[in-house]
Amino acid sequence: MATGSVLDDRWYTAEHEWIAADGTVGVTDHAQDALGDVVFLELPEVGRHVERGAVFGVVESVKSVSDLFSPVTGTVAAVNKAVKDQPELVNQDPYGRGWLVRIDTDDQLQAGGHLLDAAGYRELPT
Amino acid sequence: MAIGTDPRSEDRIPVIYDRSHPGRRGVRLPAPDVPPLDEAALLGPALQRTAPLGLPEVAESDVVRHYTGLSQLNYGVDTGFYPLGSCTMKYNPKVNEWVAALPGFSRVHPLQPEETIPGLLELMASMERILAEISGMDAVTLQPAAGAQGEFTGVLLMRALIRARGEERHTLIVPDSAHGTNPATAAMAGYRVAVVPSNARGGVDLAALKGLLNSDTAGLMLTNPNTLGLFEDEILEIAEAVHAAGGLLYYDGANANAILGEVRPGDMGFDVVHLNLHKTFSTPHGGGGPGSGPVGVKAVLEPFLPGPRLQRDASGRLTWDHQRPQSIGKVRSYYGNVGIVLRALAYILSHGPEGLRDVAHTAVLNANYLRARLADRYPTRYDRSVMHELVLTLAGQKVRGASALDVAKRLIDYGVYPPTVYFPLVVKEALMVEPTETESKETLDRFADTLAAIDREIEEAPELLHDAPHATPVRRLNEAEAARRPRIRWAPPADPSGGPAAP
Numbered sequence: 001m002a003t004g005s006v007l008d009d010r011w012y013t014a015e016h017e018w019i020a021a022d023g024t025v026g027v028t029d030h031a032q033d034a035l036g037d038v039v040f041l042e043l044p045e046v047g048r049h050v051e052r053g054a055v056f057g058v059v060e061s062v063k064s065v066s067d068l069f070s071p072v073t074g075t076v077a078a079v080n081k082a083v084k085d086q087p088e089l090v091n092q093d094p095y096g097r098g099w100l101v102r103i104d105t106d107d108q109l110q111a112g113g114h115l116l117d118a119a120g121y122r123e124l125p126t
Numbered sequence: 127m128a129i130g131t132d133p134r135s136e137d138r139i140p141v142i143y144d145r146s147h148p149g150r151r152g153v154r155l156p157a158p159d160v161p162p163l164d165e166a167a168l169l170g171p172a173l174q175r176t177a178p179l180g181l182p183e184v185a186e187s188d189v190v191r192h193y194t195g196l197s198q199l200n201y202g203v204d205t206g207f208y209p210l211g212s213c214t215m216k217y218n219p220k221v222n223e224w225v226a227a228l229p230g231f232s233r234v235h236p237l238q239p240e241e242t243i244p245g246l247l248e249l250m251a252s253m254e255r256i257l258a259e260i261s262g263m264d265a266v267t268l269q270p271a272a273g274a275q276g277e278f279t280g281v282l283l284m285r286a287l288i289r290a291r292g293e294e295r296h297t298l299i300v301p302d303s304a305h306g307t308n309p310a311t312a313a314m315a316g317y318r319v320a321v322v323p324s325n326a327r328g329g330v331d332l333a334a335l336k337g338l339l340n341s342d343t344a345g346l347m348l349t350n351p352n353t354l355g356l357f358e359d360e361i362l363e364i365a366e367a368v369h370a371a372g373g374l375l376y377y378d379g380a381n382a383n384a385i386l387g388e389v390r391p392g393d394m395g396f397d398v399v400h401l402n403l404h405k406t407f408s409t410p411h412g413g414g415g416p417g418s419g420p421v422g423v424k425a426v427l428e429p430f431l432p433g434p435r436l437q438r439d440a441s442g443r444l445t446w447d448h449q450r451p452q453s454i455g456k457v458r459s460y461y462g463n464v465g466i467v468l469r470a471l472a473y474i475l476s477h478g479p480e481g482l483r484d485v486a487h488t489a490v491l492n493a494n495y496l497r498a499r500l501a502d503r504y505p506t507r508y509d510r511s512v513m514h515e516l517v518l519t520l521a522g523q524k525v526r527g528a529s530a531l532d533v534a535k536r537l538i539d540y541g542v543y544p545p546t547v548y549f550p551l552v553v554k555e556a557l558m559v560e561p562t563e564t565e566s567k568e569t570l571d572r573f574a575d576t577l578a579a580i581d582r583e584i585e586e587a588p589e590l591l592h593d594a595p596h597a598t599p600v601r602r603l604n605e606a607e608a609a610r611r612p613r614i615r616w617a618p619p620a621d622p623s624g625g626p627a628a629p
Binding site for chain 1: 531548551610
């Protein structure tokens with residue numbers, strides 16, 4: 001079961017990314033806790049096309065290096081510059097100031113297929 | 127050395143500049159008896175240095191005491207127990223060092239004519255033959271200088287054979303529990319990496335593997351026993367499936383300590399194997415190396431081995447054969463880390479075939495003894511007996527308030543070198559243990575008692591874990607800050623009075 005806080009106004013991937021209604025993407029509280037202190041992020045440039053379920057970046061912590069998987073197909077509209085300089089924001093505020101990218105997408109944000117709602121993510125076996 | 131007594135240092139290891147004093151020097155040279163050169167005229171002003179060098183100004187005794195002091199801060203396998211034995215350091219028997227230091231070996235030069243070193247060439251040929259026998263292979267190269275380079279060499283050999291067959295295959299399969307070097311090696315050799323998941327018993331999921339195999343499969347890289355210390359008991363079926371798809375089997379020899387004299391990679395169906403002499407065969411590593419990663423192959427891969435190769439001429443004399451048209455080329459200057467090969471050969475010959483089998487038996491027995499002693503507090507993820515190592519999951523401790531990292535750091539206070547944590551990734555709060563064959567029952571018992579004591583401390587005195595280590599020259603390092611904003615260069619203090627000379 002996913003530990004840590006899970007927000008009701010987000011959708012989730014089985015790989016522990018979240019996406020908000022405006023297309024903002026980050027990693028979950030469970031993910032930041034499992035990763036440990038994040039020390040480096042490799043994020044795409046604005047304008048890059050990303051595919052649902054495909055790797056769009058890399059997160060490196062003191063424990064491991066993990067791929068980031070895009071919850072939707074679309075175009076990167078914004079990248080969080082603050083988190084590049086202060087990767088600890090991912091640990092401190094994973095659903096807020098620790099956001100990673102915003103993706104312009106035509107995908108429907110709804111549970112089923114690639115995405116889980118908060119209840120589904122809470123029940124996810126980990 | 128009195129750490130922390132330097133008023134300028136707070137919890138920091140001294141640097142040689144701390145002892146610097148203007149004008150002090152180790153050697154005073156006489157004034158030159160030839161006219162000095164005019165540097166400015168010779169070099170021109172652009173190449174002339176104007177600022178002082180900023181080198182430490184110290185006497186010989188300062189240098190000796192500083193570096194001897196640093197050496198005394200070391201923890202080594204000659205001073206205490208390493209619970210992740212061969213991965214970090216297995217005990218290095220001193221007879222190995224005696225052999226390698228013999229002048230006939232230590233004072234030869236790689237460019238000296240081969241007819242002047244027939245004894246050394248004979249020993250290298252013996253080592254090739256012995257490693258081939260141990261691994262069940264037909265030919266061995268001693269050239270690769272480390273395990274990872276051995277892996278890279280092995281994968282290049284596979285690629286060369288596949289190309290020579292006129293085939294195009296682009297994917298290498300690795301298990302999800304694999305060493306990180308496996309996918310890295312595959313990627314360096316230009317392969318796509320496909321990951322095969324573990325099954326419920328911690329081994330390769332055979333059905334999933336079969337689903338991944340196709341005409342694009344170059345091969346499978348496998349460690350057996352795997353990083354969880356679990357033997358892949360379906361290895362013959364795995365090998366058959368990979369070969370049926372036209373792929374090759376690569377054996378990562380990192381865990382060969384567990385199988386010496388009992389089972390051979392060649393008999394399990396592997397086509398290529400690397401052996402870490404610095405792990406299995408007790409030579410130094412972990413900063414004290416260099417390493418050595420010989421690669422063994424089945425006959426079909428022999429033409430591609432790095433050159434030159436040892437060959438016997440008509441008179442029975444060993445010479446280097448440089449005519450290797452299909453060779454992948456050299457992977458290391460000269461002939462590899464020969465001094466390490468000699469140490470490993472000394473280790474093998476001092477044990478003999480039965481002794482090597484005892485090494486594996488004792489290593490496996492020790493690991494299972496620790497598993498049984500630790501099971502009530504520190505379970506393993508899979509309820510199976512293990513081979514040479516075990517991976518404890520500290521998920522229970524984490525819930526109670528102490529992470530695997532806390533426990534590892536606390537081990538230091540008890541005089542134990544902390545083993546690898548958080549690997550392999552398939553185990554939560556992982557802590558790896560590999561006692562090896564060299565440790566006594568008393569040492570193992572002390573380690574198990576220590577882990578039990580630390581487990582009790584989680585409730586009794588949690589700050590002891592969170593703040594550990596307590597008795598070391600530096601306290602717990604801020605790993606995140608060190609990775610985010612590393613400070614890797616010493617700079618002089620702002621106030622130079624009483625401090626070292628400013629550069």
